[in-house]
Each structure stands twice: as structure tokens, then as C-alpha cells.
Amino acid sequence: MAEATTQGDGRAMQAGSSSIPVLNLDPYAPETIDNPYGFDEALREAGPVVWLSRYQCYATGRFDEAQTAFSDDSRFLCTAGVGLTDIRKPESLRDKNPLMEVEPAVHRRVRGNMMKILSPTLMRSYRARFEEKADAIVAQMVKKGRFDGLHDLVEPFILDVFPETVGIRINPETVLLFGDLNFNANGPMNQFYKEALERVSPHLPDFERSFRKENMQPGGMGARLYEEEEAGVFEPGTAFGFVRVLFRGGFDTTIAGISGALLALSRDPAAWAYMKDNPDKVLNAFDEALRHVSPFRVSHRVTVPEGCEFAGARLEGDRKIAIFMEAANRDPRKWPQADRYDPSRAAVTEHLAFGHGAHKCIGLLVARYEAEALLRAVIRQVDQLTFAGESEPAYRRINTLRSLVDLPLEAH
Amino acid sequence: MKQTITVTWLCADGASVTAEVPLGHSLMEAAVAHNVPGVIGDCGGALACATCHVVVESAPIPLPMPSATEGEMLEFTEAPAEPSSRLSCQIKAVPELNGLILRVPGP
Numbered sequence: 171m172a173e174a175t176t177q178g179d180g181r182a183m184q185a186g187s188s189s190i191p192v193l194n195l196d197p198y199a200p201e202t203i204d205n206p207y208g209f210d211e212a213l214r215e216a217g218p219v220v221w222l223s224r225y226q227c228y229a230t231g232r233f234d235e236a237q238t239a240f241s242d243d244s245r246f247l248c249t250a251g252v253g254l255t256d257i258r259k260p261e262s263l264r265d266k267n268p269l270m271e272v273e274p275a276v277h278r279r280v281r282g283n284m285m286k287i288l289s290p291t292l293m294r295s296y297r298a299r300f301e302e303k304a305d306a307i308v309a310q311m312v313k314k315g316r317f318d319g320l321h322d323l324v325e326p327f328i329l330d331v332f333p334e335t336v337g338i339r340i341n342p343e344t345v346l347l348f349g350d351l352n353f354n355a356n357g358p359m360n361q362f363y364k365e366a367l368e369r370v371s372p373h374l375p376d377f378e379r380s381f382r383k384e385n386m387q388p389g390g391m392g393a394r395l396y397e398e399e400e401a402g403v404f405e406p407g408t409a410f411g412f413v414r415v416l417f418r419g420g421f422d423t424t425i426a427g428i429s430g431a432l433l434a435l436s437r438d439p440a441a442w443a444y445m446k447d448n449p450d451k452v453l454n455a456f457d458e459a460l461r462h463v464s465p466f467r468v469s470h471r472v473t474v475p476e477g478c479e480f481a482g483a484r485l486e487g488d489r490k491i492a493i494f495m496e497a498a499n500r501d502p503r504k505w506p507q508a509d510r511y512d513p514s515r516a517a518v519t520e521h522l523a524f525g526h527g528a529h530k531c532i533g534l535l536v537a538r539y540e541a542e543a544l545l546r547a548v549i550r551q552v553d554q555l556t557f558a559g560e561s562e563p564a565y566r567r568i569n570t571l572r573s574l575v576d577l578p579l580e581a582h
Numbered sequence: 583m584k585q586t587i588t589v590t591w592l593c594a595d596g597a598s599v600t601a602e603v604p605l606g607h608s609l610m611e612a613a614v615a616h617n618v619p620g621v622i623g624d625c626g627g628a629l630a631c632a633t634c635h636v637v638v639e640s641a642p643i644p645l646p647m648p649s650a651t652e653g654e655m656l657e658f659t660e661a662p663a664e665p666s667s668r669l670s671c672q673i674k675a676v677p678e679l680n681g682l683i684l685r686v687p688g689p
Binding site: 539 | 623625626627650651655658660
């Protein structure tokens, strides 16, 4: 396998020829996207850190190493972008995320100011409304008996409550296309990315308009981001990027996580019985779904310019490292019976689906409250939830997002 | 060596909960596991919700200072923060804290 890296790029040869194992597998091949767990295991078992020769970057799929790579900013930075491509280079078409893809000191200041706007106190105040809406939409599903848990339930719920919570306006017909493009763009510029770009291009001007100040709900969190920019709290031009973060982060992964929980609960009578007996542990059903089938597959950091020691190896400076949360969240070193969905497991909140450390998902609280409301309504109102698909559930082909095609369910 | 420490929570309704907390566990996790009313941990220990607010009543040794982020998050607690307020997801059970007493502030 090492041979693949000995031609062309001299740096790559050096990186591959040290004590670091070379992995010549493609995490973005169609069959791997359809079922990534074989790749994930190969990645984990090859070593604590490997050289991914196809993409000329390091990669890790083990829990401890993934946690460290996410959080240790003395060795790993976000400044080259958290996708596979390097945002500092012109060929990367990704726009810089002004919250995340910046120096650690800038991030700390910006995040602190953003938290004042996306405040937990404010988020808590929306819970009663989430609950009311969740109860209503779940009641409709129970009446139907058979429904698509993704398109009839989770998607409409999130498209309804998230924009109103953060004070943005969306076009419900197209908003999810933006996520398709983003989660493909975090990976390589392969066929999936090109097809998504083609599908989404006609809507890009609309998306750009929807991030602007005039599209914010008066008095909402989005409007406040713009007000604080005007007041000099944020750098000029960054509020637009923060609002884009809300569009990127607020829909696809939350939808995938809640649908994942419903899928698991509908296929596992023991898990369903546990939730019926412990309805106050409803967030465990969500956390365990995020661990078991992590919606966001992989994120990246870049090594500090001088390089660093990591997991017993020497990493070159200024190289990307792919952190496969999807693999780390099933690392048997951390999780007993890792392939099993078990909402009663110990340390259920310690998964890396939201990332880890200073950059951990800034919107996780709103996602958790949304998931809590919807899953609680299902657990309360439904006696028996069953998967009604005729074949194994299928996932969409998106480079870095694991998201169901549909979710046929029956509720009694 | 003992693998747990004894921690007591004084609840807002006047009751108290005393539990053995395994070393390394956070005191938010421990409170949730023992159903201490008022310690919730909505964010799962990510320093993002401020629902695991406690006030340190008595500690055998001074606790390490809260991080800047914890300090900022204490602005979002439901009950107003006090000088010795902490977010209990950030306090780990270590042998030196055996006998720690925390108060859960009322609404």
C-alpha cells in the first residue's frame, strides 16, 4: 500500500514512510458512503493515526485520539478549514466560517459574544413552544398510523421551529439543498460534490439573499448578530457568515439525528421498552442515536506549522488530519458493544457527534431541546413504534453526512 | 485507595442527597444519576446550558478556579449566580474533594 504514496509528492512519501501506517482506502467511495463501517474499522485498527494516501492527509478513527485532535489547539488548528480542502488555497471553493475557521484567540472572543445572543436562557424559553408543536404533529402521525418519519414528521418539525427560534426566514422547498451542498463540499471535489453543485447552483443567489440583514426576523437572534456587528462587537462583514452558520448547522444534522433515533427505536424492542419505562431519559435516546450513526461523519483540523507529536508518531506541519467521528463513536476501546444501539449505556453523552472542546457545536442546546420535544411526544403518544420498510433503510449519498432517504414507520 | 468520594447536595426544598461518586466522574453526572432535583445537565456536560448550577457550601480544599468560559456561562443560570457558584459538569471527583457539600439554588 505504501507504494501508492511514493510517487509524485515527496512530502507524502516521507509522511507515509515513518511509523505511520498508510491506508489506501477511499472513505468517499459510493459503496463506503452506503455502508461506512468496514472502512471505519479498517481505519481504527490500522493505528491510532494513519496516512490517508488518496487524500494526502492524516486520519484518526479512535476515540481518545479524535478527542485530542478536536480539542488540543497547541497541536491542531481550524485555520485551514474544517473540510478536507484547504480554505487558504484558491481551489477550495468553501467560504470561511468566521466563527470556527479562525485563530483560537479570535474564536474565544467571537464565541463568547455569540453565546450572549444564542443564550441558553433564551433557548430554554422556547421549550414550551417546541413541546406544544411536537405534541400536535405527533398526534397527526398517530392518527395516520403509517407515515414517513423523515418527510412527514422530523423535517417539517425542524423546518418549522428552528427558523423561528433563531429568527431567520427560510424557503422550506429549498433550504435543505443548501445542506446537501455543504456536506458534500466538506469532502473531496468528487462526483457527489459536482452533482450537488449542479443541483444547487440555481438556488445559490437565493441562499445568499436569505443570509442578509433584511431577511432577519425583527428582534430575533439573527437580527441581533447584525446589530452587534454594527455596534462593533463583531468584525465588519462577519454577521453574514454567522447567519450562514445557522443555515449550515441548524437543519441537516438535527434532522438526521432525530430520524436516526426514531429508526433505532422502531427496530429495537428492548430500546423502545427502555424509553417507555424511562421517558425522562429521552435525551439519551438522541445522544445514543448520534453516537451509533453519527450524522456528521468527519471533520478536519490542520497541524501547527512546526508539526507535532501525536499518538506516538511525528506529524508534519501544516497537514490536514481527518477526524472520523463516525469511527470514534464506535471505537470498542471506548464503547462496549459499540455497534449496538443502547440508550441505557454508561457515558451516553460522551460521543463526539457534536465535536469536542472549544469548537463543540454552538447550537447543540437548541438541537437537544428540539429532539427532546419531538422524541418525548412520540414516546408519550405511541404505544408501539415499528419500522415499516420492506428493505434495509437506505442513506443518501452525501460525502460527509449520514442521512436517511426515507423512514417508513407505523405507530399504534 | 478508595475509588469514590462522598458528596452531599443540599436541595432547594430542604432535603439533602448524599452519594458516593466514582473518581473521575463529573458532579453533574453524579447528581443526575442520583436524581438530585434542580441539577439537570441539558447539554450533556458541554458547558453550553448552565442547568447544572450549584453553590459550593463547604469544600475540604479550594476548588480550581472556573475557566473563562464557565465564568461566562454562569451568566445564564436560572437562579442568580453567587460568589461561589459553579457549573457542576466542570467539577470532577478527585480524592481531595471527599466530603464536599454543594447547595442547589432554588428557583
